[in-house]
Amino acid sequence: MATDSKSHGHKKTVPGRLYDTFFVSEYGKIESMRAARYSTQFSILLMNIDGMDSPLRDDEAAGFVKKISNSILDAIRPCDVAGMADDRQVAIILPETDYFGALIAIRKITKALSSTLTYENPPKKVVMSQATFPKDGKGYGALISTASKRMIDKKDSFWEKEEFRNKLFWEILGDMSSTTYKGFENSSFDLGGGQTLSESFIDQINELIVREITQAPHKRGIAFFASKKLSALPALNTLGHIGTLSTKVFLIGQSEDSLRDIKNATPLFLDDPRLRETFFTFYLTEDSGYSLICRENWGATFSCFHSADPYLVDGLINKFQLEYSLQEQL
Amino acid sequence: MANKDKILLALKNDEEIKSFATYLYSLGYETATAKDGGRALEAAIAESPAIIVADTDLPVINGDRLFQILRNNPHTSKIPFLFISDAIVDIKGFRSGIDVFLVRPLNMEELHGRIKHTLTVKDSGGFASGEIEGRLRQMSLADILQFLHLNKKEGVLKITSADAAGNVFIKEGQIYNAAVGGVEKEKALFRLLQWTEGKFEFIPSPIAVTKKISTSTGNLLMEGMRQIDEFKKSQEEFPDKKALVRARVEEGQLPQGLQPIIYEIIELLKTYQRVEDVVENATYTDYEVYKTIAGMLAKGILEEVRAKAGDAVSETVEFLTNDQAISIREKIISRFSDPHSLSAGKVFLIATSGPLIGTFVEFCRRIPGFTVSYKSSYVSNAKENPLGLVATLKLYGGMEINIFAIPSIKHMGPLWKAFSSNLIGLILLWDEEGGKDIKELVAAKQDILVNKRVPVVHVFAESAGEDVTGVRQTFNLKYKKAFNLKLDEPIFKMDAEMIFEIFYSLFSTLIKEDYVSA
Numbered sequence: 001m002a003t004d005s006k007s008h009g010h011k012k013t014v015p016g017r018l019y020d021t022f023f024v025s026e027y028g029k030i031e032s033m034r035a036a037r038y039s040t041q042f043s044i045l046l047m048n049i050d051g052m053d054s055p056l057r058d059d060e061a062a063g064f065v066k067k068i069s070n071s072i073l074d075a076i077r078p079c080d081v082a083g084m085a086d087d088r089q090v091a092i093i094l095p096e097t098d099y100f101g102a103l104i105a106i107r108k109i110t111k112a113l114s115s116t117l118t119y120e121n122p123p124k125k126v127v128m129s130q131a132t133f134p135k136d137g138k139g140y141g142a143l144i145s146t147a148s149k150r151m152i153d154k155k156d157s158f159w160e161k162e163e164f165r166n167k168l169f170w171e172i173l174g175d176m177s178s179t180t181y182k183g184f185e186n187s188s189f190d191l192g193g194g195q196t197l198s199e200s201f202i203d204q205i206n207e208l209i210v211r212e213i214t215q216a217p218h219k220r221g222i223a224f225f226a227s228k229k230l231s232a233l234p235a236l237n238t239l240g241h242i243g244t245l246s247t248k249v250f251l252i253g254q255s256e257d258s259l260r261d262i263k264n265a266t267p268l269f270l271d272d273p274r275l276r277e278t279f280f281t282f283y284l285t286e287d288s289g290y291s292l293i294c295r296e297n298w299g300a301t302f303s304c305f306h307s308a309d310p311y312l313v314d315g316l317i318n319k320f321q322l323e324y325s326l327q328e329q330l
Numbered sequence: 331m332a333n334k335d336k337i338l339l340a341l342k343n344d345e346e347i348k349s350f351a352t353y354l355y356s357l358g359y360e361t362a363t364a365k366d367g368g369r370a371l372e373a374a375i376a377e378s379p380a381i382i383v384a385d386t387d388l389p390v391i392n393g394d395r396l397f398q399i400l401r402n403n404p405h406t407s408k409i410p411f412l413f414i415s416d417a418i419v420d421i422k423g424f425r426s427g428i429d430v431f432l433v434r435p436l437n438m439e440e441l442h443g444r445i446k447h448t449l450t451v452k453d454s455g456g457f458a459s460g461e462i463e464g465r466l467r468q469m470s471l472a473d474i475l476q477f478l479h480l481n482k483k484e485g486v487l488k489i490t491s492a493d494a495a496g497n498v499f500i501k502e503g504q505i506y507n508a509a510v511g512g513v514e515k516e517k518a519l520f521r522l523l524q525w526t527e528g529k530f531e532f533i534p535s536p537i538a539v540t541k542k543i544s545t546s547t548g549n550l551l552m553e554g555m556r557q558i559d560e561f562k563k564s565q566e567e568f569p570d571k572k573a574l575v576r577a578r579v580e581e582g583q584l585p586q587g588l589q590p591i592i593y594e595i596i597e598l599l600k601t602y603q604r605v606e607d608v609v610e611n612a613t614y615t616d617y618e619v620y621k622t623i624a625g626m627l628a629k630g631i632l633e634e635v636r637a638k639a640g641d642a643v644s645e646t647v648e649f650l651t652n653d654q655a656i657s658i659r660e661k662i663i664s665r666f667s668d669p670h671s672l673s674a675g676k677v678f679l680i681a682t683s684g685p686l687i688g689t690f691v692e693f694c695r696r697i698p699g700f701t702v703s704y705k706s707s708y709v710s711n712a713k714e715n716p717l718g719l720v721a722t723l724k725l726y727g728g729m730e731i732n733i734f735a736i737p738s739i740k741h742m743g744p745l746w747k748a749f750s751s752n753l754i755g756l757i758l759l760w761d762e763e764g765g766k767d768i769k770e771l772v773a774a775k776q777d778i779l780v781n782k783r784v785p786v787v788h789v790f791a792e793s794a795g796e797d798v799t800g801v802r803q804t805f806n807l808k809y810k811k812a813f814n815l816k817l818d819e820p821i822f823k824m825d826a827e828m829i830f831e832i833f834y835s836l837f838s839t840l841i842k843e844d845y846v847s848a
Contacts, residue, residue: 196715
């Protein structure tokens with residue numbers, strides 16, 4: 001009856017289960033064939049819990065598995081299937097879910113599990129990776145192998161290595177703009193008065209991002225441009241003169257009435273003094289991620305940090321949305 | 331009838347109602363409030379608000395039930411809902427794209443953004459869909475614009491041809507702006523008016539673009555058609571688009587009070603020599619620019635430059651056969667699974683200095699379909715870290731190869747990885763001076779190839795006095811060693827003769843090798 005389903009609200013109509021490896025892999029194969037047949041997407045997630053330093057006793061282990069499986073099953077949708085990928089990892093199959101949907105699912109599950117594992121000793125850390133059909137693999141095995149590779153990448157990522165998950169958004173930005181990094185993927189540079197790079201270099205980077213967005217208007221993505229004076233962003237002009245975009249563009253800065261009606265972008269006017277001296281750009285797509293953070297110093301010089309680590313971009317966007325009470329969206 | 335700016339706030343919490351109402355009032359919205367579902371139902375029917383902001387957990391009638399009742403009432407069925415909840419709940423009949431679901435805590439700015447967007451979508455009659463569409467062969471653009479003008483329509487008219495797309499922004503029937511490729515305003519509109527093949531689609535939606543065309547639609551269309559007719563009549567008197575021209579006088583020598591277009595052309599000639607580039611980058615319409623250049627040539631202000639042997643621009647030069655272009659396209663399609671990115675590939679131009687990029691681009695002008703970006707001079711003037719689009723190479727079938735300058739130094743590494751989607755090749759440029767920092771170029775190449783396996787072309791710019799076989803061989807060996815190249819792998823010399831070879835090498839390797847996207 002309709003009233004029955006309504007009274008249950010968002011709860012699952014059938015209690016969920018954490019399935020075994022055989023069931024999950026068979027279901028994954030069927031889902032791959034179904035997605036190929038109907039030309040749809042689906043994603044798989046892999047989950048590792050780090051910090052299991054000492055082996056658990058059997059009774060402890062049973063309790064632990066029950067606790068985490070309940071959290072996972074509460075966090076996923078009724079149509080999602082969760083089970084063991086192998087002895088040590090959990091796999092979750094998310095039908096009709098693209099890359100960004102999978103990232104949102106990772107956020108939900110990680111959040112649910114982190115509150116469950118808060119008082120664990122030794123402290124445990126949930127690391128999850130994703131792979132999406134058909135881009136990351138044409139079959140279940142290929143998707144698992146992509147997700148496993150990404151799991152390694154994620155554990156090696158700048159975000160995880162610097163333990164940014166335990167820090168606040170502005171704390172992370174402060175760390176990045178005050179430390180010197182010299183890598184191919186994460187790097188620092190200075191610009192402004194007396195430097196070889198001028199302030200307009202930032203505009204060139206932002207224009208490059210807007211060009212990427214407008215070149216593929218149907219491609220999903222998310223971009224944040226935070227600036228002291230938003231109306232001075234040269235990229236705004238381009239955004240206002242093109243058709244509808246699939247990328248969500250947010251403009252962060254001081255209130256400016258002229259920007260309330262800007263096309264293809266959502267202005268978020270935040271009265272935060274930190275935004276007067278630090279500006280940032282985050283851009284995330286299925287293919288890549290880019291983050292740029294610049295802090296203004298004395299004498300119109302800027303200390304900048306930029307990174308191509310997509311996990312860092314995802315993490316920063318998540319922190320920013322949570323700390324400013326914005327909707328968690330990608 | 332719905333009250334355009336009235337928002338019904340159906341929230342159980344008094345403080346939340348107060349803060350929402352105050353904030354929305356400050357932005358010019360009128361609000362009605364209800365603390366339970368029963369009163370919200372009454373208010374919704376009596377006041378027909380533009381949008382209902384409803385708590386899912388309302389007393390008496392909950393938000394979900396309120397939504398069902400109002401959706402089934404023909405007077406209120408079109409009112410969009412913005413649900414606010416403490417957790418995600420299922421709402422039956424939720425209209426994706428019309429209704430909104432937000433989870434607490436809320437940011438007021440974001441709430442306003444969502445309300446504004448929802449009202450915009452509602453005003454356009456649901457999610458944008460083509461109200462009027464067809465082919466230009468059946469109805470010319472001038473006729474469509476006149477029709478939209480007479481009916482005082484508001485929205486975007488999209489025009490697509492085989493290899494380009496343009497937009498005309500219309501509000502109350504008046505043309506506010508037009509855009510095609512990199513140009514806008516009258517120039518873009520008059521170009522679009524010449525299209526006879528392609529499709530059009532009018533999407534009714536409120537537009538928020540600045541009015542950049544001040545002429546009335548009637549006059550604008552008449553002027554556009556006049557310019558097109560005049561252009562056709564006078565075409566033979568105009569210089570060839572591939573002709574090279576230069577100013578015979580300095581800008582300072584020109585008398586005051588001439589038409590502004592003359593000063594603009596003289597300014598553009600500092601960067602561009604070819605007529606078509608000047609026409610492309612001028613703010614005036616194509617006809618006006620051609621006419622003015624012809625006039626300036628006749629009066630001796632400009633002179634035509636005889637192309638040097640190396641610079642010869644000939645339409646008869648066949649760069650790639652159609653078969654080769656199709657193979658390149660197929661190769662690019664097979665590399666990228668995103669069906670929407672198929673029409674554009676990307677080539678990174680990594681040079682040890684900006685001026686090298688400028689010189690390279692100058693040589694490339696000989697290639698048919700090669701268009702220099704208006705930003706290229708800006709990029710080429712950068713002593714270090716040249717960054718940005720420098721040129722586009724159009725191939726058969728609408729395929730575009732965008733050539734981007736990207737800095738070579740290590741701390742710009744994140745740019746290589748982040749912007750390498752659709753990358754199909756690398757061109758590395760250096761000269762003897764840049765050769766001192768060859769390690770950075772080698773490192774850049776290696777780092778990019780770790781992420782994307784693409785063909786690489788090595789180009790060395792020799793200075794004038796180095797055209798001695800022995801010197802060249804020494805350099806070749808030195809740089810081949812630095813780049814770890816095999817003996818039969820070429821290092822191209824940067825000159826007009828070799829420019830085709832450079833691109834042939836890039837494309838033929840791309841076609842032959844089984845490159846896999848990383």
